[in-house]
Amino acid sequence: MLPRPLRHAALCCALMLAAGTAGAKEAVKLVFIGPLTGGVSANGLGGRNATDLAVKLRNAGPKAKYRYELVSLDDECKPNIGVQVATKAAADRSIVAGVTHYCSTVAMATVDVYHKFGLPVVVWGAVLPDITYANDYAEVHRVNGTMINQNDTAAEFMTGLKYKRWAVIHDTTDYGKGHNKYFSEYLAKNGGRILGTFGVTADQQDFSAELTKIKELKPEVVYFGGTTPLGVRIRTQMDKLGVKAVFQGTSGIVSDAYIEGLGPLAEGSLAFREGAPMEKLPGGKFFLEQYNAQKYNDPPEAYGAFAFAAANLVMDAIEKVGPDRRKVRSELNRTRDYQSVVGTITFDDHRQNAVPLITKLVVQDGKWIVWEDSDYAKGKRKLVKP
Amino acid sequence: MNARVTQRPALWPAFVATAAVASFAYLFLRAEAQWEVAALAAGAVVALLVLGRTRLGAVVGSAWGARPTPLAWGALLAALVVVALFAEDHFALLMIATVLLYGVACLGLTIQFGYAGVVNFSGAAFFGVGGYTAAVLATHTALPHLLVVAVGGVLAGAIGSLLVLPLLRTRGHYAALITVAFAILFKTFLEVNDTLGGPQGLKVPGMRMLGWSFNDNILVGEDVELSFYLSYAVFSLLLLAGALVLVRRLERSWLGLSLDAVRIDETAASVFGFEVARWKILAFTLGNVLAGVAGAVYAMMTGFVAPASFTIAESLILVSIVILGGVGNPVGVLAATALVVVLPEKLQVIQEYRFLLFSGFVILVLLFRPEGLLPRKLRQYLPGWGRA
């Protein structure tokens, strides 16, 4: 969370101030790594812009001890390229810390590099649990929650709505497969039934065959583990083939693109995302205002706020202990009850942000609305009946 | 006349050229600022044009033709010097090793496509076979890693032989489709099927040889710490040198002649007794073996394999390297590899616009230099061959 005066400073002529106060201070380099090209580049660009925004604001603030420079690198969402750019950043001693990775496979491939070179990083978007839990690297932190928390809540919530019969579609990337795994687990715990599971490739266009099968199974809910592009296609084709069921997605479809892509069809889609509902937090509104003020080409997308939070977390640590990788690392490790635009951040013993709450979202009138304040919760509108 | 040479051309121009190339490579890898990169790129273009226009190129070329052995050693030495200069720079070494290993793979494609004319759009897949072999064997067996690398190559060759039958029956675009199909099939299968880590991929242990672990930095005295990538860079360099010698000798022998005959005119070749199938199989398998070996080392270096790294897009990159470099010319292929691997990296500054520019660049090359950067020359069976 940003101190008030800084906010005012930022609101007025952020950039000029940045220019003015520059020179004087010692420069500190941060790195952002994410997919800036290829299929999921939308999220990567959103994250980069958010990080860039955080840096700009920080530099604009009079309080800042250092002048921060952002080096952003493209991992193309390919593990081998990821290792390449991670090495580039980690081997560059002038870079103190990083805000890294949206694609889980890439994060999996790069954690070793960060550990080997002792570069403290904060993962801002990749959701695979193993990234933090399959190793014990003091360098690797994560502000966004894992798919575990997400699906735990999702399963409990949905069964709470008296739904019993699911069909699961997931893309065959680690993201989709992971979600399928954990959701199935928790759904079983909560007594929901899965009638059929369908893995599909991430670049698939036509789902009529799968959906025809699903239609036969007559599920009450179609659970989709995957990202926006596929989500849009599947939801559209459900309608085309007359599959009448609730569409329950994951954090992957929590994006403006999802709603833009579907138009009215998006109404009533459910999704879950770690972190407090942004609009609820004072910082959240501020973030969105500032982001829009910068006139970036691309929206922040679901994880922009996390990148923003991660960047600020890192910079606060540096402000506190100075631009030294070791010190910054242990400072980050110590993070407790840190107030950010995505809510309180507290790292567990695996430096995983034990996200206290999962936000339940539903599309209402072309917006992602927090479930509790939606007409659906109030009973004014109905999802497809169980 | 006799195939031996009577008056030997001077060597020094060639040595100077080698030195120039080496120092260029050094500067280019060092370059960070946009203007530096731009300047160096421009310089390279100019140099190429000059070489093309003036006799300089011919002089250097004839020197290489006449007395390759000393020059080859010189080149190897120069490469080692460059590597040594980066001894502490992890990233530069990683890039160098990457270039070298991709180079090995592309030499494999050169044998297949450049000589035998068997186009292969699943090069990355065979690269991947090597990588996955390394991942599995190095994790679950105590096999010495040199052997693991070898097995990676062999397996790539073996899996390649699955495609041999359809490849032999088809030609041109029909053959191309088979490899395209295989590339897609391979990646999708790895992703859907969890036995090999699925989309998450597998971790690969670092290489160890004779008790020497490649993944530890090398301490010289107390304060100097050399990058652990140094070991990989040197190993890859030796690997590449080996592959280069192999390809050269292959081309400068009856084998090379046979492959050319089969590529240029299958019908005529069969009328003159060539066993077309035999030669195609030889080239295809040999090529895949090289790709597999390179893939195995690469996987151990990056410590990770995942289907996403072995898509058809990657295969197409390999093919474009071979064509850019000059089909059938190993040296050209190496130059192109360096270009294709390093340039996008150097273009990181322009972020999301990289590929747009890169593809534009390739288009220009194809339009204005269709035979590639360094077109292949006539076969020289022996040093100093063919001077009447």
Place this chain on the structure above:
Amino acid sequence: MNEAALLRCEGLSVRFGGLTALNGFDLWLREGEILGLIGPNGSGKTTFFNTLTGLYRPASGRAWFAGAEITGLRPQAIYDAGIARTFQRSRLCLPLSVFDNLMIGNHRRLSLGLWFNLFRRTRFAGELQRHVERARALLAAFHPKLPERLFDPAGALGMIDRRRVEVCRALISEPRLLLLDEPSAGMTHDETRELMDDILATRERLPGLSIILIEHEMGVIERVSDRCVVLNFGEKICEGPFATVVADRQVQEAYLGVAA
């Protein structure tokens, strides 16, 4: 006389889908004979060559060469049996050197072992040396000016020299039967005459060599052939010495038919 025949074909027929390119074709050829094979375009001359060299499979009929049956053998086997040919459209490997092209014809004599080629470079150099000498000798015998082109790309040669090299590529394997498919195609009268001189000279040098020559230029046929066979619509319509053949009405009709 058939006993003495080097090549004997009986009832060779070749069909492509509907049309019959060659129909019940009989032919025999003596050792050292030069046979002129003539006939209008599409009368099946080249088809016969392609069948003989194993590129096409005959639908019916059989062929014997030097006493052994060669019907339906693979091209490689037929080359080994001692039949070599040139092609109507020159099929030299233009990007390769003249020497390489000759070595392609010389395939049978090359040691193609992997180990030998890759690791026995000194022994390879020795073998190479011998083949260079043979190639040069052959070219020299064929035409004094050719040897100096030995290391030029075939693409750099003029039409007539390409033809010469192509004939040499066929001769270097020392075949017993040489098939020449329209060597005069695309050449001027003078060039054609030169080439024919060279071929006759070769014939003097190797009396054992038999030649079948496809040719449109009647002058050429008259000059070099001992005997002619005329094909029309895939069938043999006439056979005998040039004089008798050209006198034959059917033949004249066939050609007039084409002319008209």
Place this chain on the structure above:
Amino acid sequence: MDLSLLGQYVLNGLMLGTIYAMVAVGFTLFFGVLDVIKFSHGDVLMVGAFTGLVAYLGLSELGVQSNALLSLGVMLAAVLLIALLGAAMARWLVLPLRGAPPINVLLITLMAGTVLREAIRLFYPAGANPKPFPRLLPTDSISFGALTLRFDSAILIALGLASIVAVHLLVTRTKLGLAIRAVAQDSETAQVMGMNFQRVVLVTFAIGSALAALAGVTAGLYYNEINFGMGLLLGVIGFSAAVVGGLGNLYGAILGGFLFAGLQTLGAVWFAVPAYKDVFAFAVVILVMAWRPTGLIAEQSAERV
């Protein structure tokens, strides 16, 4: 499985096959006249779809209401512009490379495709995200049991097939078609016969690309969603379909297209994990090539020796 369900699958396959066939026909046309593979075909299709979308937005800006008019405008705009694009690519990328090995053409068009794709992603507003494509066709449907037949699907299938037939008639019945076939048979002779080779080539590429644009719009209208990557897989599949069917042969392309759609549908029905359907489809492709090396409907031209 019951009949209505089967019917649904057939319907799906039909829709898919139609799109594939439209793409494949393009590949086969290009190969016919120039013996080249234009690998950017899929991306051209994608650009076609986006052109259609822009046309729609523009027309609605101008206050055009009627869906019929809109759909017509969308298709016309896409077809015309992409026809030009196709001709331009032929003129400045493909023709200059005549004489160069075919693989060069393949590579240059591949790169051109990347340029198109990246350009849309970067320069179309928020182009990295999927875009909604308007529902311009009547969406009401009739269903029998499991089978839901929507009018728009029916219309699109009809339209697609019609366009293919049109191209076929164009190639077989008209003077232009004669020229195209002549060039396809033997370009030298055709030139000798005084046909303007370049013009024939350009026209052919225009036609093929126009068909791709139509396919793009069809995909847009059917899926109601388009994205900058939609051309990638469609391109590869179209290529595969054309080759499996037998390059240079229209019927082959159509056959290949529907075959591939059939395989994918089958695969999706058979396998527990539908993602295997591509593994399955492409494996079958390899087998088919082993069985029929020059495609199901083999090339006519026996090699001239």
